[in-house]
Amino acid sequence: MKESYFPQEIEKKWQKVWEETGAFKTPDESDKPKYFALSMFPYPSGKLHMGHVRNYTITDVIARFKKAQGFNVLHPMGWDSFGLPAENAAMKNGADPEKWTVENIAYMTKQLKMLGLSYDWDREVTTCKPDYYKWTQWLFLQLYKKGLVYKKEAAVNWCNDCGTVLANEQVIDGKCWRCDSEVEKKYLSQWFVKITDYADVLLEDLDKLPGWGDNVKTMQANWIGKSHGAIFRFPVVDAPSGEKMEVPVYTTRPDTVHGITYLVVAPEYKDIEKLTTSENKEAVEAYRANARKMTEIERLSTERVKTGVPLGTHCINPFTGEKFPLWTADYALVEYGTGAVMAVPTHDTRDYDFAKKYNLPMKVVIQDAENPSDCKDAAYTEPGILVNSNEFDGMKNEEAKKAITEKAVKEGFGEFKTQYRLRDWLISRQRYWGAPIPVVYCEKCGIQPVPEEQLPVLLPKDVDFSVVGKSPITTSKTFLETTCPCCGGKATRETDTMDTFICSSWYYLRYSDAKNDKMPFAKDKVNHWLPVDQYVGGIEHAILHLLYSRFFTKALRDLGLLDFDEPFKNLLTQGMVLKDGSKMSKSKGNTVDPDEIFENYGADTARLFILSDSPPARDFDWSDAGVEGCYKFLNRVWRLVASNADNISICHPEFVSGSLKKDNDDLVRVVHMAIKGITNDISNDFQFNTVISKYRELTNAIYDWRGKKSELDAEDKSVLSFAIVSLLKLMSPVAVHLTEEAWHDLGGEGSIHEQPWCEWDENLAKASSITLVVQVNGKVKDKIEAEESSSQEDLKALALNSPKIKELTDGKTIVKTIVVPKKLVNIVVK
């Protein structure tokens, strides 16, 4: 064995061997139980960043640990390779997005291999390849047939810089998730996925996911935004056309219905023109035009002073017979509820602000019994007792919600209603580099889905990427013109492509059967491998990808394509990689290039360090000193093995507690404790930071032991071999190359990564003596060595006989003595 540690040399060597021997191929058939470990697949942006390194290392260690524990582990990798950066690069450099993407994938694949990740590359999935997007299109058609995909004209989020529409989930604080520019509203006819059909089950089934963090689950619950309330319909008494009209509203506060003093409709409300008198028409039109011009950020700002204009018409409150005016104001949202709000200024802060500004009347209907408020200075939104509410007076408001809605149901002007905040998922993108939506438009037959046997609808090559203001795909003549699958006449293709989040909503299913050319996946294979046992990725997908994937799984289950409800059984959201306290980013110039770390220290150091300082879910602060420290530690392990190589043999000695020399017995115990501790730390929440501290403790203990021996006898050699071979095995999921090299140099058969996980013996992990802590009145006063087997009585006697304790308790009354077996005695004195 070489004296010094040369990671660059040994890492290349073993990576080649593993590739040649197919070390990480996963058979579908096996006697072992399955385990599916998955990292969120990357966008091939060009190079790996440290966030990738962290993500993939965590999953790799989990996969290797589970494999050693006897599972048949599926650990695949792929590429989320459609999307705008490729197209932007194409526009900038005149290169083909496909070429750019393929080159990036090649480079990043090389980097992943350099990190020593145990992927089964035979199952690689690349979303931009026709053999994948064929099935994305096929799944689109299945959803279309099921009525879960539809086209409609709607106000949609438009990002001017990206030149495309966005889903609600992709608008963050009124800005584009990708380029951070302000999003505008546009009226366009677009394709939607009916995710709202699944709103309730998506919410309910969060309870079936104990392996997900509460943070992610509450984010999804908030996003789905379920609320309970009522719909009330208010008859209009003076519609200009003389027509009989009603305005329905959704409210979560039916208990306040007797306090309505006006009603607000959104500026985009569909019947607004019919509800406006000729005198008010001009002002209303001006207000609506202004609302259209505003950006989402301006419009949604809660800081903004509320504005609105009256429509001139009125409604009747069927509960009171009172007449109240209709207004339009942009604090009412057309997409939520019915697009109209019943305003109760006394019990809603928004209505209160608006009423104050426009001097609208107020009527108190709920009061705190002890401390009634007149609502002159602020709305009263707390629970209370109903007043001014006819037969409901004196009722508690929570009870009144039900009673009042029941009356509306009985009399036919309302009903109970459950409302969701979640909107349908807009999936059209006016871009080239995505999966084409497999639909054609025929003048005679209208919208026609492309027949399945004609899939994939391939992306055209004859496109001009220099066009501005429209999708490059529209410049392709070969693509655009086609024939109608229904009548055979002239037809044009849909030029929108799908949101890349569609591609990533089912990729994890494809790994179960990546090469199937008849189906997206075979049902038996997908049911065998899925759900994913452990999914690892960034928190930024808490809503986007994770919600869409859950929806897809449920929809495909309902289509009969698979038999499970949830795609990801356990989810680990890893923290960010920071440098000097802030997120690594090119703009801040605080990035660290993984290539440089591989070159200077080797992948094992990178892997060890990225796991070492913080638990996986927390943010991780990168420091050069930390990398150096991990490199030194690996050197220390190497020297320990190399300098003792002559005295080590690969063996599995069985030691009996107490039969060894004292120092040997102690070392054997330390090893067993390390095995126990490390196994538990990985099993419980993947606490790799404490795993690594235990590697260090074990290494230190072996050094200490060795430092006290000059000559080794047979027993010593056997104990040393046991300790070092155990250390190597325990470290093998993390320091994958070093341990493999050492294993071979010590004469190990096969690969260390094929070895079963170490087991510990509870008896050998136990010390024969314990340190008894003696407290007086709860404060530690003495520590005494005691037999592990001592009875409670013995421990008590031991404590009371300690000279120190005697001194402290002398002349005082012992009130009580508490004995915690094998640990502690607390003497309470007065």
Place this chain on the structure above:
RNA sequence: GCCCUGGUGGCGGAAUCGGUAGACGCGUCGGACUUAAAAUCCGAUUGGGAUAACACUCAGUGCCAGUUCAAGUCUGGCCCAGGGCACCA
């Protein structure tokens, strides 16, 4: 405003059930080896008091209370930081 997560030395962080607070590491300081440096090894490192030095002693896990023989851990009430949602009626 509502919801989630967290708050422990100079720093990252440890601490199964309530039972020795600060494991392991980084940094810093001191020492050994060396002509010297690198590498390596050894020691110290929560704060205050006390001591020639030990022994010893007091305080201490965001703040204030409580439960308990015993609280970083449990209960109640706050404060702060990070994240999510937000004119969602």
